Amino acid sequence: MNELYQKHETEINEILSRYPENFKRSAIMPLLFLAQREKGFVPQEALAQIADITGVSETDVASVLGFYSLFQETPGGRYRIQVCTDLPCALRGSETYLKNLCEALGVKTGEITEDGLFSVEAVKCLAACHRAPMFQLQGDGEIKYYENQSVELTMQIIEGIRASVASEKEGKHG
Amino acid sequence: MGNYILLRHRDVADIDQLDGYRKADGFAAFEKAIKTMTPAEVTLEVKNSGLRGRGGAGFPTGVKWGFLPNNIWPHYVVANADESEPGTFKDREIMESNPFQFLEGLMLASYAVQANTAYIYLRGEFWQLANHLNQKIKDLENAGLLGEKIKGSNYSLKIYTHLGAGAYICGEETALLESIEGKMGQPRLRPPFPAVEGLYAKPTLVNNVETLTNLPPILQHGADWYRTLGTEQSPGVKVFCLSGCIKNPGNYELPLGTTYRDLIYNYGGGIVEDRAIKAVMSAGASSDIVVANDHTLDTPLAYETCLERLNSPLGSASVIILDETVDMAWLVSKTVNFFKHESCGKCTPCRDGTFWMNNIAGRIVKGSGKPEDVDLLKDVALQMQGKCLCALGEFSTMAVVSAVDRFRPDFEKHVRS
Ligand SMILES: Cc1cc2nc3c(=O)[nH]c(=O)nc-3n(C[C@H](O)[C@H](O)[C@H](O)COP(=O)(O)O)c2cc1C
Ligand code: SF4
Ligand code: FES
Numbered sequence: 001m002n003e004l005y006q007k008h009e010t011e012i013n014e015i016l017s018r019y020p021e022n023f024k025r026s027a028i029m030p031l032l033f034l035a036q037r038e039k040g041f042v043p044q045e046a047l048a049q050i051a052d053i054t055g056v057s058e059t060d061v062a063s064v065l066g067f068y069s070l071f072q073e074t075p076g077g078r079y080r081i082q083v084c085t086d087l088p089c090a091l092r093g094s095e096t097y098l099k100n101l102c103e104a105l106g107v108k109t110g111e112i113t114e115d116g117l118f119s120v121e122a123v124k125c126l127a128a129c130h131r132a133p134m135f136q137l138q139g140d141g142e143i144k145y146y147e148n149q150s151v152e153l154t155m156q157i158i159e160g161i162r163a164s165v166a167s168e169k170e171g172k173h174g
Numbered sequence: 175m176g177n178y179i180l181l182r183h184r185d186v187a188d189i190d191q192l193d194g195y196r197k198a199d200g201f202a203a204f205e206k207a208i209k210t211m212t213p214a215e216v217t218l219e220v221k222n223s224g225l226r227g228r229g230g231a232g233f234p235t236g237v238k239w240g241f242l243p244n245n246i247w248p249h250y251v252v253a254n255a256d257e258s259e260p261g262t263f264k265d266r267e268i269m270e271s272n273p274f275q276f277l278e279g280l281m282l283a284s285y286a287v288q289a290n291t292a293y294i295y296l297r298g299e300f301w302q303l304a305n306h307l308n309q310k311i312k313d314l315e316n317a318g319l320l321g322e323k324i325k326g327s328n329y330s331l332k333i334y335t336h337l338g339a340g341a342y343i344c345g346e347e348t349a350l351l352e353s354i355e356g357k358m359g360q361p362r363l364r365p366p367f368p369a370v371e372g373l374y375a376k377p378t379l380v381n382n383v384e385t386l387t388n389l390p391p392i393l394q395h396g397a398d399w400y401r402t403l404g405t406e407q408s409p410g411v412k413v414f415c416l417s418g419c420i421k422n423p424g425n426y427e428l429p430l431g432t433t434y435r436d437l438i439y440n441y442g443g444g445i446v447e448d449r450a451i452k453a454v455m456s457a458g459a460s461s462d463i464v465v466a467n468d469h470t471l472d473t474p475l476a477y478e479t480c481l482e483r484l485n486s487p488l489g490s491a492s493v494i495i496l497d498e499t500v501d502m503a504w505l506v507s508k509t510v511n512f513f514k515h516e517s518c519g520k521c522t523p524c525r526d527g528t529f530w531m532n533n534i535a536g537r538i539v540k541g542s543g544k545p546e547d548v549d550l551l552k553d554v555a556l557q558m559q560g561k562c563l564c565a566l567g568e569f570s571t572m573a574v575v576s577a578v579d580r581f582r583p584d585f586e587k588h589v590r591s
Contacts, residue, residue, distance in 0.1 A: 018334040018336070020374060023355065023356075023374055025355060025356035025357070026336075026354055026355055026356045027356065028356035029336070029337065029338070029339055029353070029356060030336075030337070032339070033298075033337065033339070054356065056356075060356075060357075063357075063358055064356065064357065064358060067341065067358040067359065067518075068298070068338070068339030068340050068341050068359070069339070069340035069341065070298040070299070070338075070339035070340035071339055071340075086260045086459075086508070086512060087260050087261070087418075087459060087494065087505065087508045087509060087512070088260055088261045088417040088418055088494055090508060091417070091418045091419055091494070091496070091500070092417075092418075092423075124258075124260070124342070124512055124515060124516070125258060125259070125260035125261070125262075125458075125459075125512075126299050127257045127258070127262060127263040127265075127266045127297070127299070127300075128263055128266075129260065129261055129262075129263055129415070129417040129423070130263060130415070130416070130417050130423035130424045130425070131423075136299055142301065142302075143298070143299055143301040143302065144302065145299075145302070
């Protein structure tokens with residue numbers, strides 16, 4: 001089998017075991033999440049690897065990758081700040097919050113901060129409408145919710161992440 | 175019994191731990207079912223309770239279970255935890271804080287239709303929640319409540335979570351099944367219905383998280399008890415998600431039949447800054463915009479009364495409150511933008527219709543529309559109605575038509591030159 005499989009053999013076998021033997025195709029989405037975990041986007045070579053593991057064509061995998069918005073095909077900021085600006089959140093000021101947050105970070109939506117760490121986007125309802133403004137943070141293979149936000153609170157969270165990334169780097173050098 | 179039937183974590187602090195849940199009568203219903211009741215008896219009890227699906231359509235749950243044929247095997251059960259309708263955040267609270275009651279409900283439904291495999295389909299953003307549920311599932315396996323021949327019975331069951339990846343349409347049950355099969359989340363033509371030909375072309379039951387969470391108390395206390403709550407045609411309790419221009423947004427577990435007025439002013443604390451209320455929506459972005467007059471406010475929130483009195487389905491009971499400051503043209507531009515974004519693109523009326531509605535509503539709100547755009551917007555919506563492959567297309571037109579009809583001045587003020 002291929003490199004992706006060899007690297008994550010136990011985990012991939014566990015994923016495959018959730019679905020009937022003759023419907024390996026069901027593993028495509030979990031495998032895309034796995035392939036995306038490392039770099040924050042699905043690298044090109046993963047398509048053939050996933051096709052190989054699930055016994056479908058590369059085109060089939062690509063169609064799934066393209067259809068779902070949580071799968072990324074290109075690199076972005078290491079952390080994606082996704083602010084909900086859908087109707088209920090907008091009624092509670094999330095559009096203004098997003099605008100002010102962008103200003104505080106010195107970016108427009110879709111752009112990456114100077115340090116290459118963060119990008120900010122507006123997204124649709126995340127099932128947290130009663131705790132707006134809110135955002136989800138996608139990065140390092142995880143998705144976390146931050147609710148009842150103000151720009152000040154969010155900037156504190158961002159500084160916290162910056163600090164831990166910096167100490168991570170120092171750790172590597174030291 | 176405490177104050178809550180579904181949101182029991184508000185009564186019992188450690189109910190999210192297996193020990194805590196068991197101490198609070200957890201799995202009494204399931205053990206009773208697998209040891210002393212036939213699957214048909216479980217189904218009959220649920221049928222008698224009058225429980226209706228909480229995912230939006232309100233279809234009688236026990237009746238739906240009866241549709242699975244007994245000559246095609248295996249059967250599958252899928253818990254719909256996609257929860258993506260703007261204004262809906264109840265299933266998340268249930269799964270986060272009262273996870274075992276939901277899982278017990280899923281196990282009861284699985285036993286009733288004799289499925290040995292069940293999937294929980296969660297929207298991809300519920301990544302943390304999926305990890306949390308996986309842990310709880312492991313706890314159940316370790317306690318012998320899931321797996322082979324559970325508690326000495328002949329019944330075996332496995333539960334798996336499956337994450338979506340950011341597509342509202344996957345809440346529609348046939349798109350959801352496509353998604354579990356590793357395909358694009360596009361709805362299937364019906365018939366065949368999932369009950370006959372669902373996941374992997376086998377008979378499949380799809381139920382919403384809240385629907386399933388009702389099952390343990392119904393099996394434990396009986397259908398007659400359940401019917402003491404709610405209305406004749408809408409028995410039981412419902413979690414109302416209250417959001418928008420309201421002082422205390424949040425989840426409220428109340429008997430079906432609670433009036434809008436009670437929900438908004440008694441439980442929700444009234445309108446932000448005590449402003450006047452303008453309109454309400456009860457099914458998230460998929461709602462009509464209903465003028466909030468006395469007739470509306472006195473309407474009991476139940477499946478039949480919302481239809482009879484307001485001609486507007488209760489849906490998922492995601493109640494969005496709109497006060498006097500809300501511009502309905504802006505609101506419509508928000509909802510159509512959502513549906514344009516989420517249309518799966520399979521059928522032309524919805525794909526093109528949502529595109530054009532988004533376009534027209536957008537230019538109206540930006541001030542670059544023409545007076546005739548208001549009628550054009552409504553016209554596109556009317557032309558879509560009845561022609562779309564799934565309900566999403568229909569949903570996208572609800573707010574448009576009702577807002578243009580009922581709040582025309584809000585649109586006209588943008589297009590007067
Ligand atoms: C566009 C669309 C989105 C839907 N989203 C959801 C959802 O997020 N959660 C849900 O439970 N049902 C959703 N439904 C309803 C499901 O198709 C299905 O009716 C429901 O899961 C059945 O469960 P119930 O009988 O327990 O309500 C949606 C339907 C449509 C048409
Ligand atoms: S109505 Fe819309 S969402 Fe439904 S199948 Fe057609 S394009 Fe897809
Ligand atoms: S509208 Fe923002 S989380 Fe629901």
